[in-house]
Amino acid sequence: MNEEMKSLQKNETWELVECPPGKKPVGCRWIYTVKYKANGSIERFKARLVVKGYTQTYGIDYTETFAPVAKINTVRVLLSLAANLDWPLQQFDVKNAFLHGELSEEVYMDLPPRCMVSEKQCQKVCKLKKSLYGLKQSSRAWFGRFTKSMRAFGYRQSNSNHTLFLKKQHGKITALIVYVDDMVVTGNDPEERKALQNYLSREFEMKDLGPLKYFLGIEVSRSSEGIFLSQRKYALDLLQETGMSGCQPVNTPLEESLKLCVEPNQVSTDKGRYQRLVGRLMYLAHTRPDLAYALSVVSQYMHNPREQHMNAVMRILRYLKNAPGKGILFAKNVNHQSIEVYTDADWDGALDDRRSTSGYFTFVGGNLVTWKSKKQNVVARSSAEAEFRGMALGLCEALWLRLLLQDLGYLSRQPIRLFCDNKAACDIAHNPVQHDRTKHVEVDRFFIKEKLDDKIVELPKIRSEDQLADILTKAVSSQVFSKFLDKLGMCDIYAPT
Numbered sequence: 001m002n003e004e005m006k007s008l009q010k011n012e013t014w015e016l017v018e019c020p021p022g023k024k025p026v027g028c029r030w031i032y033t034v035k036y037k038a039n040g041s042i043e044r045f046k047a048r049l050v051v052k053g054y055t056q057t058y059g060i061d062y063t064e065t066f067a068p069v070a071k072i073n074t075v076r077v078l079l080s081l082a083a084n085l086d087w088p089l090q091q092f093d094v095k096n097a098f099l100h101g102e103l104s105e106e107v108y109m110d111l112p113p114r115c116m117v118s119e120k121q122c123q124k125v126c127k128l129k130k131s132l133y134g135l136k137q138s139s140r141a142w143f144g145r146f147t148k149s150m151r152a153f154g155y156r157q158s159n160s161n162h163t164l165f166l167k168k169q170h171g172k173i174t175a176l177i178v179y180v181d182d183m184v185v186t187g188n189d190p191e192e193r194k195a196l197q198n199y200l201s202r203e204f205e206m207k208d209l210g211p212l213k214y215f216l217g218i219e220v221s222r223s224s225e226g227i228f229l230s231q232r233k234y235a236l237d238l239l240q241e242t243g244m245s246g247c248q249p250v251n252t253p254l255e256e257s258l259k260l261c262v263e264p265n266q267v268s269t270d271k272g273r274y275q276r277l278v279g280r281l282m283y284l285a286h287t288r289p290d291l292a293y294a295l296s297v298v299s300q301y302m303h304n305p306r307e308q309h310m311n312a313v314m315r316i317l318r319y320l321k322n323a324p325g326k327g328i329l330f331a332k333n334v335n336h337q338s339i340e341v342y343t344d345a346d347w348d349g350a351l352d353d354r355r356s357t358s359g360y361f362t363f364v365g366g367n368l369v370t371w372k373s374k375k376q377n378v379v380a381r382s383s384a385e386a387e388f389r390g391m392a393l394g395l396c397e398a399l400w401l402r403l404l405l406q407d408l409g410y411l412s413r414q415p416i417r418l419f420c421d422n423k424a425a426c427d428i429a430h431n432p433v434q435h436d437r438t439k440h441v442e443v444d445r446f447f448i449k450e451k452l453d454d455k456i457v458e459l460p461k462i463r464s465e466d467q468l469a470d471i472l473t474k475a476v477s478s479q480v481f482s483k484f485l486d487k488l489g490m491c492d493i494y495a496p497t
Contacts, residue, residue: 001030001047001114004096007205008049011099014109014126025108025125026061027052028134037214040233049112051134061107067139070163070179072286073370075215076229076328077404078164078177078186080367083226083330087186089212090193095205097181101131101141139180146178149203153196160404167192173409184212218287219327221493226367228493229287230327235320238280242317249322250315251482253294254475258312260297261351266306274305277313284320287327289371290485291316293359293472296373300350325494333366337412339401342419342462343394344469345376347383355379356386359472360394361488362401368488370397373472384424390469391420391429392447395457402456415455419462426459 008014019025031050035043056062082089094100109126131138147157150165155176158164165176174187174196185193200206212220221228239245278299285291294316301309340363347356359373372393380386398416405411420426429448451457470476471484 004047004049005112005115007096008099011096011130013099013130013132014128016121016124017108017127018123019108019125023106023108025110026055027110028112028132030113048133051109051132051138053134053136053138056107056136062105062135062137065136065140067143068162070177071161072216074161074164074404075177075179075184076330076369077364077401078175078184079220079227079229080330080364080369081408081410082186083367084333084365085188086332087188088190088193089220089222089227090185090197091209091212091215092183092185092197092200093207093209094181094183095207097146097204098131098133098135098138098142100204101138101143101145103128103131103135103137103141105137107135142181143178146204149200150176153199158404158407160400160407164404164407166407167196168409175408179216182215184215216286217283226329226331228327228329228491230325230493231284231287232325232327232494235284235324238284239317239321239324242277244314244317244321247318247321250318251322251478252475253291253316253319254297254312255315256475256477258475259351260301260309260312262301262304263306263308266308269305269307269310271305274310274313275302277317278302281313281316289328289361289368289488290326290471290481290490291319292371292373293357293475294319296357296375300375323492323495326490326492328368329489329491330367331489335365337365337405337410338414338417339364339398339405339412340417340419341394341398342467342469343387343390344421344467344473345380345383345386345390346473347380347386350375353379356389357473358386358390358393359469360390360397361468361472362394362397364401364405369401371472372397382424384422384428387420387422387425388428388448391418391425394418394469395448395451398457399451416451416457418457418459419467420459421462421464421467426461429459 028049028051031048033046035046037043081087107128109128111126131141155165155167158166163178167174169192172187172189172192174185174189174192176183176185176196185196187193197208214220217231217234219230219232278295281291282295282299285295298309298312341360343360345356345358348354350357356376357373358376360371361368362370376386376389380389395418398418402411402416429452468484468487471481
């Protein structure tokens, strides 16, 4: 607590003033937390002064609150490039990051509990000059201050992700990605990385955490073979908390050919517990594409879960027990600029509303970087239409990846390879004639046709048994599931040899 107060005073976070008439100061309190290392041991004890932001009034104490945070997809693309190009990955943390944000609004706060002030000053309030944790606008204020500093040092924000800052000079590149106060720096310019570190240390109170090991709850392991991402500790903690650490493991997250639906006579289950479990599992999906389809299914019943839905969630936990350390390996590949997309759709798959499910996997330089399994917004009238919507969804993601690689200076001259196993959908994409049967997917059709004409995308043939995105649209057998996971680059470095 003393350390926190010293840093607040050093930062000139507030000044003591008389409370102006008509102004109501917001409250504050101390929050105590224990910080743990990746291996579960205690790192330090932490006390933080937090404003009771829920007492703020919109238009008086705050206006805009949104601040962008790094897309986990962008982080994976950077890690894939780092693995292929042998770039070092360095992690930094800003001490008391939110205290650096400059407030544009007039905010008054009560004196902190146990704050030692004279009797005269006891009746005064704190007029905030810098942001504090708990304020609704603190993340926006901090990001604005950080962006200003990065631009002043010659960095520019990426068009595809505003939390990615880039600097190119002498044919070399340095990239910094920030998630609130956690930063990862990479690139092939060691001198610029050192200069950036020195500059940030002068601007903010920085902590050099060394090579990237643990980021946003994701464990990062590096070897000569590549970079491995997993959430083993998170998975084991989840199994421990749910009492499933001694359960019987299974080989797939969903039973083969299982179709969940809402049945009126089904027994209801604990809604709060169901929502907490699915929410916890969703965070695991950052490094577990094998859970994507199962989670997209169980999350559709959050508002009114029944017993069969809870059983499906418990099966996902039993699947986790099978290999809690499973994750993605970004291997070292020669062709690090190529973009490949596998798209698939399960027509008429949902029993409740007969909508189809789309799924895609995207690869950059041979490494899996993004994926999605999502129920379509409208009912498709044919399998070709369902596949066509899936193709459009995957192509949008690939175009975003192309823009990101262009920003980084590694745009491939090769067209995006989009793999779809539905011949009718591919024929419609190539066919310039508009038919009555395809007019309801006209926008998607013209979108894909335009990219085909511009040679941005190509549609190579692929057999249905080689379609990786199959596991994102339906519950498959354990043999098929295991075969596809190997092709996706998923492995378990913690498994006994």
